[in-house]
Amino acid sequence: MSLLEVDAINTYYGEAHALFDVSMRIEPHEVVALLGRNGAGKTTTLKTMMGVMAPKSGAILFNGLPIGGLPPYKIARLGLQFVPEERRIIGGLTVEENLVLAGLSEAKSWEPQRVYDMFPRLGERRRSRGRELSGGEQQMLAIARALVREPQLILLDEPFEGLAPLIVQDLLGVCRRLAEEGRTIVIVEQNVEAALSLAQRCYILNNGHVVYEGTPAELRGDPDFMHRHLGI
Amino acid sequence: MFNGLTLGALLVLVAMGLTIIFGALGVVNFAHGALYALGAYAGLVAYEYTGSFAAAMAAGAAFLLAVGIVIERGLIRLYYERPAEDQILATFGVAIVLVEGLRAIFGGLARNIPAPSWAAGIVNLRVTLYPTYRIDVLAIVGVSLVALYFILYRTRLGLIVRAGIEDQLMVNILGINVTRTFLTVFGLGAMAAGFAGVINAPIVTVSPDMGADVLVQSFVVIVIGGVGSFWGAVVGGLIAGEILSLVAMIEPAYSQVALFATMALVLILRPQGLFGVEGRQ
Numbered sequence A: 001m002s003l004l005e006v007d008a009i010n011t012y013y014g015e016a017h018a019l020f021d022v023s024m025r026i027e028p029h030e031v032v033a034l035l036g037r038n039g040a041g042k043t044t045t046l047k048t049m050m051g052v053m054a055p056k057s058g059a060i061l062f063n064g065l066p067i068g069g070l071p072p073y074k075i076a077r078l079g080l081q082f083v084p085e086e087r088r089i090i091g092g093l094t095v096e097e098n099l100v101l102a103g104l105s106e107a108k109s110w111e112p113q114r115v116y117d118m119f120p121r122l123g124e125r126r127r128s129r130g131r132e133l134s135g136g137e138q139q140m141l142a143i144a145r146a147l148v149r150e151p152q153l154i155l156l157d158e159p160f161e162g163l164a165p166l167i168v169q170d171l172l173g174v175c176r177r178l179a180e181e182g183r184t185i186v187i188v189e190q191n192v193e194a195a196l197s198l199a200q201r202c203y204i205l206n207n208g209h210v211v212y213e214g215t216p217a218e219l220r221g222d223p224d225f226m227h228r229h230l231g232i
Numbered sequence B: 001m002f003n004g005l006t007l008g009a010l011l012v013l014v015a016m017g018l019t020i021i022f023g024a025l026g027v028v029n030f031a032h033g034a035l036y037a038l039g040a041y042a043g044l045v046a047y048e049y050t051g052s053f054a055a056a057m058a059a060g061a062a063f064l065l066a067v068g069i070v071i072e073r074g075l076i077r078l079y080y081e082r083p084a085e086d087q088i089l090a091t092f093g094v095a096i097v098l099v100e101g102l103r104a105i106f107g108g109l110a111r112n113i114p115a116p117s118w119a120a121g122i123v124n125l126r127v128t129l130y131p132t133y134r135i136d137v138l139a140i141v142g143v144s145l146v147a148l149y150f151i152l153y154r155t156r157l158g159l160i161v162r163a164g165i166e167d168q169l170m171v172n173i174l175g176i177n178v179t180r181t182f183l184t185v186f187g188l189g190a191m192a193a194g195f196a197g198v199i200n201a202p203i204v205t206v207s208p209d210m211g212a213d214v215l216v217q218s219f220v221v222i223v224i225g226g227v228g229s230f231w232g233a234v235v236g237g238l239i240a241g242e243i244l245s246l247v248a249m250i251e252p253a254y255s256q257v258a259l260f261a262t263m264a265l266v267l268i269l270r271p272q273g274l275f276g277v278e279g280r281q
């Protein structure tokens, strides 16, 4: 059984049809890249998986359980965790409070110390408020906040966006480590090379349709296709 | 000065409920004045049955906690996603129902709860003679505020509330049922209003309309202090209390006007209020 199975979902923003019969599967312990141009529907796909948006039709199964349309908190408690593009660190809370908050509803959540061992920088900043952090630190905290819940599946939306190359290298290292630990990750990235270097499989979305499913090697073998759908 | 302090302390308590409800739920609660009046009547009934002021305080707080929970579950909850106009109409409707309900049951006549025996009498403060009860009010409000502060800043619930004020959706994504937290917050806010109603009952008269002025003044308090801010409600309440009572000593008709003028001044100099955070949506 797949860990996550998305079966022909259609999602709308009001009247605007954003996802058209999108289907995908995520197997345990794999990293899947979700690629596509701006406005292709990548974020909408992750949001529908997390319950931030409800699909109008179609099914989403997590460990075989239908989760489509459940509120996010219920989906989170089942073991899915979304790290949004905007990071959404709670600016008025300290780093440590952000971590504690994330663990409140999860029985086997991490102690903050475990996060600090993994990200020493966050340990140094533990008493700083979220809004005082740099972009790179916020992204680290956003990922750490997901890990604290020990999720079975992590949905990362553009974790490298807007960050300096050196910091991207750092975060890429973090993601690589998570992959090596056997965590299951769906990563959305404009930085196609970075995403493909992490992933075992990838999907490409175009105008709300899945137009490609395959391995990074197969995709690289078709430069025309890459150019057409990813602009590179 | 001291009258202003007592009045201010009570305003702080009422405004605190209003500001945490608005901060956490985004709902402007126009029923808050009615909840305050309802608390006073609950206290009055409890006092008439038991003769104990402590029982009156407990009844006012407990009854309003229950009423707050019922109102949130039955009505307010349906309005979280609706525009502010709808929320105002709904809470205003609740206010009318509560106030007219009180009038139907108790009549429009003003009643009174006497100050408790342990707080009857007058204290000599050297500069002035002062009713003991008003000093006790300061202590009671102080203790209540410390309790509220503890709940908001030292507990899990408080952590969720503070986070939810900023980003409801993210708190939800982190596995927390935010709407359940809202229920608690609304209940606590209503409880603070009801409790304030009881402890103010020996100072003012109890009537169905007693909450009307208090509601308006509390709005001014949180606008001065900064909407959604704990310390804003405290400082705003104390300032408002002083302005109302000092101006009333000179010319009572102008005390409300002076309060609004102060609010306008604050809004011009610091639109987010004294303790408000800029750019919060």
Ligand SMILES: Nc1ncnc2c1ncn2[C@@H]1O[C@H](COP(=O)(O)OP(=O)(O)OP(=O)(O)O)[C@@H](O)[C@H]1O
Pocket: A013, A016, A018, A036, A037, A038, A039, A040, A041, A042, A043, A044, A045
């Ligand atoms: N809040 C919204 N209201 C209406 N339409 C929206 C909204 N958010 C996104 N859309 C539309 O839905 C479609 C998919 O958007 P989505 O954000 O999922 O794209 P994306 O692939 O994540 O793009 P990006 O790379 O820019 O993040 C786009 O056409 C977009 O304009």
Ligand SMILES: [Mg+2]
Pocket: A042, A043, A044, A085, A157
């Ligand atoms: Mg996006």
